[in-house]
Amino acid sequence: MKTLELVRLALSRLRRSRVRAALTMLGVIIGVASVVGLVSVGRGTTARITEQLSSLGTNLLTISPTGRTADSTLTLDDATAIAALQGLAAVAPEIETAGTVATSATNTTSTSIVGTSAQYAHVRAYDVWQGTFLSDVEADHSLRSVVLGASVASNLGLGAEAVGSDVLINGLPFEIVGILQPKGGAGFNNPDDEVLVPLSTVTQYFVGGSGVRAIGVSVADGVDMQSMKDAIAELLRVRHGIGASDTDDFQIFDQTQLLQAATTISGTLSLLLGGIASIALVVGGIGIMNIMLVSVRERTREIGIRKALGARGRDILSQFLIEAVTLSLVGGAIGIGAGLIVSALIGRLAGWGFIFDPATVAVATLFSLAVGVVFGVWPARQAARLDPVAALRYE
Amino acid sequence: MSLLTLDHVGRSYDMGHVVVPALRDVSMSVERGEMVAILGPSGSGKTTMMSIIGCLDRPTSGRYELDGQDVGSLGDRALASIRSRTIGFVFQSYNLLPGTSALDNVATPLLYQGVGRRERVARAAAALERLGLGERLRHEPTELSGGEQQRVALARALVTNPALVLADEPTGNLPRHQGEEVLRLFRELHEAGNTILLITHNPEVAAAAERRIHLLDGVVAREERAA
Numbered sequence: 001m002k003t004l005e006l007v008r009l010a011l012s013r014l015r016r017s018r019v020r021a022a023l024t025m026l027g028v029i030i031g032v033a034s035v036v037g038l039v040s041v042g043r044g045t046t047a048r049i050t051e052q053l054s055s056l057g058t059n060l061l062t063i064s065p066t067g068r069t070a071d072s073t074l075t076l077d078d079a080t081a082i083a084a085l086q087g088l089a090a091v092a093p094e095i096e097t098a099g100t101v102a103t104s105a106t107n108t109t110s111t112s113i114v115g116t117s118a119q120y121a122h123v124r125a126y127d128v129w130q131g132t133f134l135s136d137v138e139a140d141h142s143l144r145s146v147v148l149g150a151s152v153a154s155n156l157g158l159g160a161e162a163v164g165s166d167v168l169i170n171g172l173p174f175e176i177v178g179i180l181q182p183k184g185g186a187g188f189n190n191p192d193d194e195v196l197v198p199l200s201t202v203t204q205y206f207v208g209g210s211g212v213r214a215i216g217v218s219v220a221d222g223v224d225m226q227s228m229k230d231a232i233a234e235l236l237r238v239r240h241g242i243g244a245s246d247t248d249d250f251q252i253f254d255q256t257q258l259l260q261a262a263t264t265i266s267g268t269l270s271l272l273l274g275g276i277a278s279i280a281l282v283v284g285g286i287g288i289m290n291i292m293l294v295s296v297r298e299r300t301r302e303i304g305i306r307k308a309l310g311a312r313g314r315d316i317l318s319q320f321l322i323e324a325v326t327l328s329l330v331g332g333a334i335g336i337g338a339g340l341i342v343s344a345l346i347g348r349l350a351g352w353g354f355i356f357d358p359a360t361v362a363v364a365t366l367f368s369l370a371v372g373v374v375f376g377v378w379p380a381r382q383a384a385r386l387d388p389v390a391a392l393r394y395e
Numbered sequence: 396m397s398l399l400t401l402d403h404v405g406r407s408y409d410m411g412h413v414v415v416p417a418l419r420d421v422s423m424s425v426e427r428g429e430m431v432a433i434l435g436p437s438g439s440g441k442t443t444m445m446s447i448i449g450c451l452d453r454p455t456s457g458r459y460e461l462d463g464q465d466v467g468s469l470g471d472r473a474l475a476s477i478r479s480r481t482i483g484f485v486f487q488s489y490n491l492l493p494g495t496s497a498l499d500n501v502a503t504p505l506l507y508q509g510v511g512r513r514e515r516v517a518r519a520a521a522a523l524e525r526l527g528l529g530e531r532l533r534h535e536p537t538e539l540s541g542g543e544q545q546r547v548a549l550a551r552a553l554v555t556n557p558a559l560v561l562a563d564e565p566t567g568n569l570p571r572h573q574g575e576e577v578l579r580l581f582r583e584l585h586e587a588g589n590t591i592l593l594i595t596h597n598p599e600v601a602a603a604a605e606r607r608i609h610l611l612d613g614v615v616a617r618e619e620r621a622a
Contacts, residue, residue, distance in 0.1 A: 301490070310475055312471070313472070
């Protein structure tokens with residue numbers, strides 16, 4: 001009850017020196033706003049990365065050979081053996097070779113020619129924009145059909161009407177059966193810069209041998225990724241004759257691992273940004289301490305009067321502490337508001353929208369409370385310890 | 396039993412290399428319901444004496460008993476509690492809280508007693524009305540005349556019904572007629588049964604009291620009683 005009175009007292013005190021209060025709070029406002037803003041930018045980035053990675057397919061395992069692709073240890077037979085395992089939704093071996101795609105002598109582009117099966121679209125989460133994807137029939141008969149990646153189509157200036165017409169791949173005519181939806185993506189492997197042809201067509205016309213660049217596996221829903229990974233690894237070790245103590249000549253890459261790694265990295269980044277911003281908060285706290293010390297000085301006589309009227313040291317301590325905490329909390333509230341507005345603006349510009357995170361708001365509130373207490377307690381103690389006789393005589 | 400008793404009380408200040416005695420050896424007592432003046436020129440130790448009697452300070456020698464309690468042995472918290480419940484201060488320079496309405500000024504001692512807001516406001520308003528300031532409740536000190544400010548201070552001293560009203564030069568800053576008005580109020584309070592201790596250098600003010608204690612160089616020079 002007495003605390004409530006002291007809060008009332010602190011508020012009326014701050015209302016009487018608005019400019020000073022506002023300037024004092026500015027430090028905390030800037031500190032809290034930067035913490036809230038930067039943390040939400042961090043979260044936005046995380047959300048964006050997660051979204052991009054999951055568009056690559058989250059239940060995807062990619063098996064690739066270690067070492068150079070030229071003498072790949074991974075074969076089509078391995079893919080067939082893996083396909084026989086229980087718990088897989090789709091298996092798509094991939095053979096890759098470099099080549100050129102052309103519509104005429106002058107209009108050419110070089111790209112990756114990927115030989116694969118009809119299940120590739122499912123495994124790699126591709127959507128067809130125009131036409132159809134490769135079919136099993138085309139694969140079975142080694143037909144010269146091709147599905148163009150979005151970048152390849154645009155490089156050649158081909159639109160929707162091109163479906164059904166022919167392109168030349170390494171000089172051989174192929175019929176365009178479909179054009180893929182762009183996936184977008186960064187890094188060395190642009191998933192849009194490739195053309196897909198039936199696997200058997202590639203081995204027949206372009207590359208010999210049965211080595212594959214990778215085998216994409218889509219795990220059926222409800223099947224544990226890790227146990228599937230272990231099963232595939234075991235199968236391949238047996239097939240490749242690898243002993244228990246030898247290292248594998250293949251690696252199984254799990255999309256969720258990448259997702260976790262990326263989330264960890266961007267989480268650490270958010271924390272770092274928040275940490276830098278909290279330096280501003282500390283500086284704001286020092287501002288409060290400074291002003292409270294000045295205030296104790298100026299109000300020495302008032303403190304003396306209050307003591308003469310029966311205030312205990314504790315009453316004076318609470319009064320000044322509550323004043324400091326009020327400054328930091330009001331500053332914190334304004335800072336949270338400003339931080340949310342800033343993060344909404346950034347979110348809009350960057351395209352991940354506004355992410356409201358109650359935890360950030362709660363933490364920011366606690367932080368500003370802590371700043372008020374930590375930086376308010378020393379000036380308040382100074383006030384509480386004043387000798388009443390000397391304080392009353394102070395001019 | 397006396398309300399307060401000073402028994403060979405001394406107070407000296409340690410200034411590092413010299414010890415300055417402000418009060419040397421004072422013995423006196425005040426009965427309940429008495430109006431006593433402590434009279435002396437500046438530097439005679441009046442203010443030090445008031446600080447000790449008002450429990451703002453402790454004697455460095457001798458014994459001070461207030462309301463049967465040995466004040467010298469008490470801690471800061473206990474002294475604060477005595478100031479809150481037993482003593483009402485009136486200062487020469489009024490010492491009202493700046494930027495605070497008359498009503499809130501008068502209600503402040505009750506806040507430190509832990510009295511609820513509603514009762515505080517009611518009692519503070521009653522005290523102000525009793526001193527003729529019913530129309531001035533919302534005024535801040537700067538909006539009041541010296542005499543009015545001192546009456547607010549008096550209301551503030553009385554609002555807790557203290558056993559002792561301690562006034563340090565209560566008319567020192569006031570024009571003559573306002574000073575006389577304030578003195579008249581002290582007389583009325585005394586007649587109503589309050590114990591009042593006036594501290595002053597002015598014999599005319601001291602004349603309002605029924606007993607006068609002359610202080611000189613930190614000792615009681617003489618005592619006289621009004622006829």
